[in-house]
Amino acid sequence: MKHFDIIVIGGGHAGIEAAQIASQFGLSIGLITIPGIPLGSAPCNPSVGGVGKGQVVRELDALGGIMGILADKAGIQFRTLNESKGFAVQSSRVQIDKEAYAIAAEELIASIDNITVVREKVQSIQKNNELFEVTGENTYTSHKLIMTVGTFLNGKLHTGSEQSFGGRVDCEPSKGLQDLFQAIKTRPQRFKTGTPPRIDKATIDYSKLEEQPSDISVRNFHCMHEPFNRHISQASCWLAHTNAETMEVIRENKEKSPMFNGQIKGIGARYCPSIEDKAFRYPDKNVHHVFIEPEGLNLDTMYPSGISSSLPKEIQTEYVRSIVGLEKAEIKVYGYAVEYDVIDTTDLKITLEHTQISNLYFAGQVNGTSGYEEAAGQGYIAGVNAALAFLGLNPLILSRHDTYIGVMIEDLTSNTRDEPYRLFTARSENRLYIREDNSILRVYPYRTSLHLNHAIDRYQREFVSNFDELMNFCDQTMISEKSELMERFSREGELQKLSRRMSVTEILKQAWLNPVSTLEELLSHYGIVLSYDLVRTVAISKKYEGYIKRSEDQFHKLKKMDSMSINWQEISESNNISFECKQRIKRIRPETFGQLKLIEGIRPATLAVVAAKAL
Numbered sequence: 363m364k365h366f367d368i369i370v371i372g373g374g375h376a377g378i379e380a381a382q383i384a385s386q387f388g389l390s391i392g393l394i395t396i397p398g399i400p401l402g403s404a405p406c407n408p409s410v411g412g413v414g415k416g417q418v419v420r421e422l423d424a425l426g427g428i429m430g431i432l433a434d435k436a437g438i439q440f441r442t443l444n445e446s447k448g449f450a451v452q453s454s455r456v457q458i459d460k461e462a463y464a465i466a467a468e469e470l471i472a473s474i475d476n477i478t479v480v481r482e483k484v485q486s487i488q489k490n491n492e493l494f495e496v497t498g499e500n501t502y503t504s505h506k507l508i509m510t511v512g513t514f515l516n517g518k519l520h521t522g523s524e525q526s527f528g529g530r531v532d533c534e535p536s537k538g539l540q541d542l543f544q545a546i547k548t549r550p551q552r553f554k555t556g557t558p559p560r561i562d563k564a565t566i567d568y569s570k571l572e573e574q575p576s577d578i579s580v581r582n583f584h585c586m587h588e589p590f591n592r593h594i595s596q597a598s599c600w601l602a603h604t605n606a607e608t609m610e611v612i613r614e615n616k617e618k619s620p621m622f623n624g625q626i627k628g629i630g631a632r633y634c635p636s637i638e639d640k641a642f643r644y645p646d647k648n649v650h651h652v653f654i655e656p657e658g659l660n661l662d663t664m665y666p667s668g669i670s671s672s673l674p675k676e677i678q679t680e681y682v683r684s685i686v687g688l689e690k691a692e693i694k695v696y697g698y699a700v701e702y703d704v705i706d707t708t709d710l711k712i713t714l715e716h717t718q719i720s721n722l723y724f725a726g727q728v729n730g731t732s733g734y735e736e737a738a739g740q741g742y743i744a745g746v747n748a749a750l751a752f753l754g755l756n757p758l759i760l761s762r763h764d765t766y767i768g769v770m771i772e773d774l775t776s777n778t779r780d781e782p783y784r785l786f787t788a789r790s791e792n793r794l795y796i797r798e799d800n801s802i803l804r805v806y807p808y809r810t811s812l813h814l815n816h817a818i819d820r821y822q823r824e825f826v827s828n829f830d831e832l833m834n835f836c837d838q839t840m841i842s843e844k845s846e847l848m849e850r851f852s853r854e855g856e857l858q859k860l861s862r863r864m865s866v867t868e869i870l871k872q873a874w875l876n877p878v879s880t881l882e883e884l885l886s887h888y889g890i891v892l893s894y895d896l897v898r899t900v901a902i903s904k905k906y907e908g909y910i911k912r913s914e915d916q917f918h919k920l921k922k923m924d925s926m927s928i929n930w931q932e933i934s935e936s937n938n939i940s941f942e943c944k945q946r947i948k949r950i951r952p953e954t955f956g957q958l959k960l961i962e963g964i965r966p967a968t969l970a971v972v973a974a975k976a977l
């Protein structure tokens with residue numbers, strides 16, 4: 363019987379991240395995954411990043427994770443989302459070649475000596491004393507076990523009235539894992555997600571669609587890659603739109619939709635609606651964006667983002683062909699919805715270890731989240747904490763104050779979910795500070811606390827020290843009003859604003875100046891050569907210094923209030939609180955005001971009663 367220090371079940375986005383970070387501590391890792399499904403495969407939208415998620419990928423990268431490295435290697439179209447808004451809420455999004463991504467994942471994991479990839483489907487898990495016994499074709503034992511089985515627990519697929527059991531198309535579900543779950547008292551919940559039909563790329567009339575080429579000015583995710591270097595050829599995405607006919611086809615067939623005729627019971631994400639959801643939720647709206655995205659340079663399918671569906675096949679064909687540019691579209695793989703079991707994440711500690719079964723960790727879609735980035739972020743947290751616990755070291759807890767990963771983990775573990783959880787910037791109270799450009803600065807203290815000395819640690823040490831120096835340079839360097847630089851930075855009608863001696867910091871804050879190109883120009887004037895990433899981080903930090911300070915102050919006030927201890931037993935006896943709120947409080951047992959606030963369904967009146975008592 364082969365023994366590992368840690369076993370990770372599942373080679374998806376959560377699993378590979380968990381295995382990789384745990385391996386950095388020199389432990390033996392068994393990564394057991396279903397044969398035939400490549401590591402890091404993308405069953406849905408082949409893209410990485412996006413609003414709130416781009417920040418997670420950069421945080422992971424700064425923590426020594428791998429998603430950013432893989433996305434850069436497989437990236438075929440780079441974009442900045444929210445480009446017209448401030449730097450704080452801008453996010454990078456990379457269309458990936460899903461084959462290239464999986465190849466890069468396989469290569470990266472294979473290059474790590476202390477990870478053994480076992481291609482077997484796990485059929486049962488037992489816990490005997492302190493050891494887990496994991497059985498597929500063979501039996502393996504471990505001290506720590508990380509479950510990252512995605513949508514495979516009791517997975518059921520739907521396309522119209524056709525139903526089959528599976529974790530995703532052409533893959534059987536994972537059934538035998540229930541033995542272990544019988545030991546868990548909380549009942550699993552059932553969620554659903556869906557995917558659109560894939561279209562033969564040769565049958566699309568691109569002349570009728572709007573082209574979206576790759577943007578050469580978007581930085582790679584991995585901090586040690588050349589910022590604008592592309593690893594493979596680039597390809598365009600295309601924009602199409604639904605119309606009245608498209609939506610009419612869907613509305614006319616409501617009774618054939620498994621989501622609306624009662625066939626699907628699982629709950630889907632509000633923020634990732636299917637085309638049926640859009641048709642019935644917004645009955646007056648017929649025009650919706652459909653992004654037509656390549657799945658890979660050598661693959662002959664396009665992914666139409668925005669029209670995921672579980673309608674019968676013939677109806678999918680009809681509505682797809684009603685879209686301008688897709689009149690002759692041939693569907694290669696039909697869309698479907700998948701229902702699956704998820705665990706109750708309020709049973710998890712903030713390290714993602716289960717409270718009822720020690721040494722067992724959960725990460726990814728099985729925790730009721732949706733999205734590759736959310737899965738990868740949790741995989742890292744479960745992997746690093748399983749390794750630290752194995753070594754008897756302190757856990758790594760990321761605060762919601764300075765990371766989106768921290769926001770997600772706190773949200774998940776404090777609150778029951780009634781729909782799949784997705785990250786977006788509004789989930790953070792501190793989003794002016796939690797930006798993509800300063801991810802290294804935010805995450806550096808956490809990474810340093812791991813006491814690892816890899817190339818990325820040396821890179822970051824130097825980055826942080828150069829950051830401090832450049833920030834000082836901006837404060838201390840004064841530019842005379844007579845300098846030719848001032849003339850260049852002036853704008854008609856605003857000249858008088860630059861008619862006095864100013865520090866570089868003051869110049870960077872001028873509303874009409876792009877802080878990044880301005881600082882680049884200033885530094886080149888002084889003959890100072892620094893990396894683009896460093897200049898960008900300093901320029902944006904300076905531009906928003908005032909706002910960030912205000913938002914930090916606000917956050918600290920909130921945090922002070924949130925850290926107030928409360929007595930949940932006493933509150934759940936109170937006559938001034940509704941029965942429903944008391945039930946929720948008894949279930950979650952919040953120990954602080956902050957935790958109480960995060961509980962779904964807690965009414966403002968309850969918060970007022972508790973606050974009045976505690977203040």
Ligand SMILES: Cc1cc2nc3c(=O)[nH]c(=O)nc-3n(C[C@H](O)[C@H](O)[C@H](O)COP(=O)(O)OP(=O)(O)OC[C@H]3O[C@@H](n4cnc5c(N)ncnc54)[C@H](O)[C@@H]3O)c2cc1C
Nearest residue numbers: 372373374375376395396406484511512536726727733737
């Ligand atoms: C149909 C579909 C539609 C989706 N739509 C979206 C979407 O619109 N937006 C979005 O953000 N996300 C979507 N997703 C979710 C996205 O795929 C996941 O969020 C992400 O892949 C989750 O990563 P994970 O690591 O948790 O699970 P996965 O990537 O699914 O990986 C699970 C892994 O577990 C392995 N595994 C399962 N059971 C066993 C077993 N018994 N033994 C060994 N290995 C096992 C599998 O081989 C697989 O490698 C969709 C997923 C599916 C299937």
